Amino acid sequence: MVSIYDIAKAAGMSAATVSRALADNDKISRSSRDRIQRIAEEMGYRPNLLARNFRQKSSSMIGLITDDVSDELSGMIAKGVEQALRESGFSMLVWNVHHDSENEQSAIDYFADMQMDGVILADSTLDALAEVPTTKLPFVLINRYSSAEEPVSIVCTDDFAGGLDATDYLIKLNHRKIAYINGPEDWYSSIRRLNGYTEALNQHHIPFRSEYVKHGDWFEDSGYRLALELFRSEDPPTAVFAANDMMAIGIIDAARECGLRVPEDVSVMGYDDRTIARYARPRLTTISLPMLEVGFIAGKVLCEMITTGHMPEGKTAKQLVRGNVIERETTAPLKG
Amino acid sequence: MVSIYDIAKAAGMSAATVSRALADNDKISRSSRDRIQRIAEEMGYRPNLLARNFRQKSSSMIGLITDDVSDELSGMIAKGVEQALRESGFSMLVWNVHHDSENEQSAIDYFADMQMDGVILADSTLDALAEVPTTKLPFVLINRYSSAEEPVSIVCTDDFAGGLDATDYLIKLNHRKIAYINGPEDWYSSIRRLNGYTEALNQHHIPFRSEYVKHGDWFEDSGYRLALELFRSEDPPTAVFAANDMMAIGIIDAARECGLRVPEDVSVMGYDDRTIARYARPRLTTISLPMLEVGFIAGKVLCEMITTGHMPEGKTAKQLVRGNVIERETTAPLKG
DNA sequence: ATGAAAGCGCTAACAG
DNA sequence: CTGTTAGCGCTTTCAT
Numbered sequence: 066m067v068s069i070y071d072i073a074k075a076a077g078m079s080a081a082t083v084s085r086a087l088a089d090n091d092k093i094s095r096s097s098r099d100r101i102q103r104i105a106e107e108m109g110y111r112p113n114l115l116a117r118n119f120r121q122k123s124s125s126m127i128g129l130i131t132d133d134v135s136d137e138l139s140g141m142i143a144k145g146v147e148q149a150l151r152e153s154g155f156s157m158l159v160w161n162v163h164h165d166s167e168n169e170q171s172a173i174d175y176f177a178d179m180q181m182d183g184v185i186l187a188d189s190t191l192d193a194l195a196e197v198p199t200t201k202l203p204f205v206l207i208n209r210y211s212s213a214e215e216p217v218s219i220v221c222t223d224d225f226a227g228g229l230d231a232t233d234y235l236i237k238l239n240h241r242k243i244a245y246i247n248g249p250e251d252w253y254s255s256i257r258r259l260n261g262y263t264e265a266l267n268q269h270h271i272p273f274r275s276e277y278v279k280h281g282d283w284f285e286d287s288g289y290r291l292a293l294e295l296f297r298s299e300d301p302p303t304a305v306f307a308a309n310d311m312m313a314i315g316i317i318d319a320a321r322e323c324g325l326r327v328p329e330d331v332s333v334m335g336y337d338d339r340t341i342a343r344y345a346r347p348r349l350t351t352i353s354l355p356m357l358e359v360g361f362i363a364g365k366v367l368c369e370m371i372t373t374g375h376m377p378e379g380k381t382a383k384q385l386v387r388g389n390v391i392e393r394e395t396t397a398p399l400k401g
Numbered sequence: 402m403v404s405i406y407d408i409a410k411a412a413g414m415s416a417a418t419v420s421r422a423l424a425d426n427d428k429i430s431r432s433s434r435d436r437i438q439r440i441a442e443e444m445g446y447r448p449n450l451l452a453r454n455f456r457q458k459s460s461s462m463i464g465l466i467t468d469d470v471s472d473e474l475s476g477m478i479a480k481g482v483e484q485a486l487r488e489s490g491f492s493m494l495v496w497n498v499h500h501d502s503e504n505e506q507s508a509i510d511y512f513a514d515m516q517m518d519g520v521i522l523a524d525s526t527l528d529a530l531a532e533v534p535t536t537k538l539p540f541v542l543i544n545r546y547s548s549a550e551e552p553v554s555i556v557c558t559d560d561f562a563g564g565l566d567a568t569d570y571l572i573k574l575n576h577r578k579i580a581y582i583n584g585p586e587d588w589y590s591s592i593r594r595l596n597g598y599t600e601a602l603n604q605h606h607i608p609f610r611s612e613y614v615k616h617g618d619w620f621e622d623s624g625y626r627l628a629l630e631l632f633r634s635e636d637p638p639t640a641v642f643a644a645n646d647m648m649a650i651g652i653i654d655a656a657r658e659c660g661l662r663v664p665e666d667v668s669v670m671g672y673d674d675r676t677i678a679r680y681a682r683p684r685l686t687t688i689s690l691p692m693l694e695v696g697f698i699a700g701k702v703l704c705e706m707i708t709t710g711h712m713p714e715g716k717t718a719k720q721l722v723r724g725n726v727i728e729r730e731t732t733a734p735l736k737g
Numbered sequence: 738a739t740g741a742a743a744g745c746g747c748t749a750a751c752a753g
Numbered sequence: 754c755t756g757t758t759a760g761c762g763c764t765t766t767c768a769t
Contacts, residue, residue, distance in 0.1 A: 068762055079740045084764055094738055114514045116762035119455040120745055126494070135480040135693070137676070140471035147470070147497055156511065158462070158494050161483055175492065178450045285680075314680050340473070344621075344650055344677040357471070404746055415756045420748060430754060452746035456761055 067108045076104050087112070118180070127367060128176040129159045130169060131187040137339055138356050142187045142207060145360025153368040155182065162189060177202055183367045187360070203370040205363045210253065216382040218370065220363040223385040224254045227352045228261020231334050234390045235304045236269050239399040240332060244277040244295050244302035246288055246312050255280070258308050258336065277302055281312050288312025292319035296331075303331060303399050310335035310342045313349055317395065328397035338391050347394035355386045362386065403444045412440050423448070454516070463703060464512040465495045466505060467523040473675055474692050478523045478543060481696025489704040491518065498525060513538055519703045523696070539706040541699045546589065552718040554706065556699040559721040560590045563688040564597020567670050570726045571640045572605050575735040576668060580613040580631050580638035582624055582648055591616070594644050594672065613638055617648050624648025628655035632667075639667060639735050646671035646678045649685055653731065664733035674727050683730035691722045698722065 069083040076083065078097065085093045086101035118124045129146055131139045147157045158181070162168035169189065176184050177200045188208040205218040228245075235243050245262045248255035259278070266273050276298065281287030288307050295302055296319060307313040313335030317327050325331050327347055335342055335351035342349035362384060369377050376382060405419040412419065414433065421429045422437035423446075454460045465482055467475045483493045494517070498504035505525065512520050513536040524544035541554040564581075571579050581598045584591035595614070602609050612634065617623030624643050631638055632655060643649040649671030653663050661667050663683055671678055671687035678685035698720060705713050712718060 066762095069764095070762080080762090081741080081764080082739055084762095085739085088764085092738065097738080111510075111514050113455075113516065113762055114511075115451065115455040115458075115460060115516045116745095117764080119449075119451040119747095119761090120763045120765090122451075122745075124451060133480060134470055134483070135473070135476035137471070137473060137476070140473070140476040143495070144469060144471040144497060147495065156494055156496065158492055159479070159483065160492065161480060174447075175450075178447050180449065180451045311680075318682070340675075341677050341680040344647075345680060346654070346682060402746095405748095406746080416746090417748075417757080418755055420746095421755085424748085428754060433754085449746055452761095453748080455745090455763095456747045456749090458761075 066113070067110050068113070069110075072101065072105050072108060072110055075108065076101050122180060123182055124180045125154060126156050126158055126179070126181050127183040127185065127364075127371075128172065128179075128181045129157055129185050129187060130162055130172050130189065131159065132164055132189055133161050134159055138337070138354060139187060141356035142360035142363075145357040145362075146185055146187075146364040147360075149361045149364025149368065153365075153372075155368060155371075164189065173200070173202075182371045185360075185363050185367060187363075203367060205367045205370070207359055207363050208254070216376065218363075218366050218376055219383040220359050220366065221383065221385055222254075222354050222356070222359060223387040224257035225261040225264070226385070226387045227336060227354075228258035229265045230261070230388075230390055231306050231336065231352050232262045232265035233268070235306060235332060235334060235396065236265060236271065238304070238332065238396060240302075240304040241271055241399075242277070242300065242302040242304070243271075244279070244305045246291050246295075246305060246307045246316065247278065247280050248283050248308040248312075250280050255308060262306065281308070283309055283311060285311045285315040285318075288315025289319045290315075292316040293322070296320065296323040296325060304334070304396070305331060306334040306336075308336050310337045310339045310345075310349060310351055313351065313395075314341065314345055317345065317347075317349075327395050329400075332396040332399075334396055338388070342391070342393070345395075350393045350396040351391050353388040353391050355388050359386050402449070403446050404449070405446075408437065408441050408444060408446055411444065412437050458516060459518050460516045461490060462492050462494055462515070462517050463519040463521065463700075463707075464508065464515075464517050465493055465521050465523060466498055466508050466525065467495065468500055468525050469497050470495055474673070474690060475523060477692035478696035478699075481693040481698075482521055482523075482700040483696075485697045485700025485704065489701075489708075491704060491707075500525065509536070509538075518707045521696075521699050521703060523699075539703060541703045541706070543695055543699050544590070552712065554699075554702050554712055555719040556695050556702065557719065557721055558590075558690050558692070558695060559723040560593035561597040561600070562721070562723045563672060563690075564594035565601045566597070566724075566726055567642050567672065567688050568598045568601035569604070571642060571668060571670060571732065572601060572607065574640070574668065574732060576638075576640040577607055577735075578613070578636065578638040578640070579607075580615070580641045582615050582617050582627050582631075582641060582643045582652065584617065584619050584644040584648075586616050591644060598642065617644070619645055619647060621647045621651040621654075624651025625655045626651075628652040629658070632656065632659040632661060637667075640670065640732070641667060642670040642672075644672050646673045646675045646681075646685060646687055649687065649731075650677065650681055653681065653683075653685075664731050665736075668732040668735075670732055674724070678727070678729070681731075686729045686732040687727050689724040689727050691724050695722050 073080045086098045160172040183203040211217045279291040338351045338353035342351045409416045422434045496508040519539040547553045615627040674689035678687045
């Protein structure tokens with residue numbers, strides 16, 4: 066391995082000068098800079114980044130803590146984060162914690178010990194945020210909340226808006242009997258989406274009917290079972306909105322089983338815009354979850370925190386990213 | 402930041418002894434080891450991994466080069482790799498190259514400069530493998546091939562077996578007129594899957610019919626169009642096998658359009674077992690692509706190469722991982 | 738514009 | 754078992 070000392074020797078200059086020549090920015094004569102760079106090139110010099118980072122007490126890396134990159138949504142986050150970092154000269158270490166807070170703690174410790182420049186904690190089911198704040202590592206949260214008093218940077222999908230937009234879309238299609246199959250009641254996103262749903266109803270002066278709101282477990286089968294109850298009830302809804310795409314697909318199954326055509330007899334709406342929504346038949350109308358953007362923004366915010374040493378100004382600490390209604394084939398205007 | 406020198410001072414010993422006590426393994430008296438560890442604990446000592454790694458000329462990290470982690474299959478690879486590494490004490494840096502060989506080169510250079518202990522190059526469309534071999538970085542390839550003379554470690558999905566198993570499965574269902582909609586002709590996986598298909602035909606003495614083999618572009622729509630041709634031909638197949646799940650879903654659309662029921666009138670088979678296969682209606686029978694396992698094996702092989710300094714013995718340099726037939730609802734025995 | 742020297746925090750000979 | 758010493762490769766004062 067050729068080091069700057071080897072170059073210095075070959076160039077007849079000191080290592081300090083070589084370092085400056087390579088760093089490019091310091092005060093150094095044009096001629097020696099060029100000469101040294103050429104020599105370095107010829108000698109096949111490659112900087113030892115470990116040495117450099119060690120010296121500068123910064124690894125130029127950030128850690129991404131996620132539940133499982135192989136999940137489509139986490140994957141999008143990772144992609145967005147990586148893209149943002151790359152543009153700013155950082156690279157990304159990923160650590161899947163699989164909903165385990167011990168793993169999360171290990172990850173954070175490792176990141177701190179590694180002199181990582183920052184951490185992004187992405188949509189874990191974990192709520193507690195024990196130690197990050199205690200280390201001085203800059204961090205940003207994705208789809209998580211902190212109970213800490215000090216302001217922390219958070220980037221979230223706008224679940225309230227999503228619930229509202231979906232319901233509003235259905236109302237504009239003249240539906241009035243709109244059921245909502247939510248996720249579990251103790252999930253933040255469930256709560257917010259439900260609030261969006263009721264808000265849309267309010268805005269249009271449509272009375273809220275508790276029998277139209279059910280709670281599933283995010284899985285297909287719960288959507289199916291709950292929708293069956295809905296369709297077999299005395300006054301079945303003409304549209305059913307689900308808090309995620311999997312449950313929405315279960316709803317379509319239930320409709321088919323009840324002899325209801327989608328969208329002619331019932332409209333069905335999902336949430337998340339996963340790939341399965343595009344491949345469902347009929348293709349599922351849904352609300353997009355802008356995970357790529359969320360990841361990208363989180364990455365950018367973190368980079369800014371790292372370079373400036375404090376949280377971004379002018380923006381609030383918490384940013385909401387809104388998705389869109391993705392119109393496909395499972396929704397139609399109410400007939401009659 | 403408290404360093405080993407601070408601990409040394411507090412313990413009245415030398416830094417070397419502290420280092421040994423913390424490393425745990427060296428010859429050191431039990432009593433001082435415990436005492437030093439306790440002191441370190443009390444003082445809130447955290448090792449500077451950058452310093453350690455620099456000193457030992459190894460980062461304990463490996464780089465994963467992939468096209469795009471947000472793709473389901475790449476995500477599975479990443480997950481498998483990460484899991485394998487974690488067990489062996491390494492961590493994973495991921496770099497998405499988006500099918501761009503310049504990016505790939507940058508990634509490799511960066512990994513080398515960072516003193517990464519190894520690299521995994523996952524299923525990129527790139528064939529060339531310019532520089533890795535020239536750096537002395539241990540590496541393993543996933544679903545890629547090398548033209549280099551020296552043996553290189555490769556882990557691949559067994560596409561030949563997959564093509565064979567799928568076709569064989571259909572034959573066992575009494576189908577004889579089995580069409581195959583392949584991916585583009587210049588993809589290795591296409592070629593191998595096709596070979597598996599023809600081999601299965603041969604084994605059962607079923608004549609190969611060139612009009613039953615078509616080449617799509619992996620996308621849904623090509624499956625749809627090509628299947629339409631098939632179904633409208635003079636002697637339509639009773640089963641259609643596609644080289645991926647997206648095209649298979651297109652085939653189902655085409656069948657529906659031709660008034661053919663799946664699986665009663667035609668059987669349809671996919672490949673990859675993506676999530677969309679489980680959510681298709683009817684649920685798609687397909688061949689699983691064991692990406693998690695592939696990633697895991699690749700990670701393990703790499704770790705072994707790093708620790709032993711050479712390629713694993715007893716195994717061939719190239720490992721094939723076989724998927725399974727995932728029976729679902731789009732295939733049925735040929736009637737009559 | 739350049740060089741000398743120090744040092745980041747840790748580990749690893751080598752001595753004792 | 755423990756201490757001394759040296760050094761990994763680089764950057765950065767501080768002189769000149």
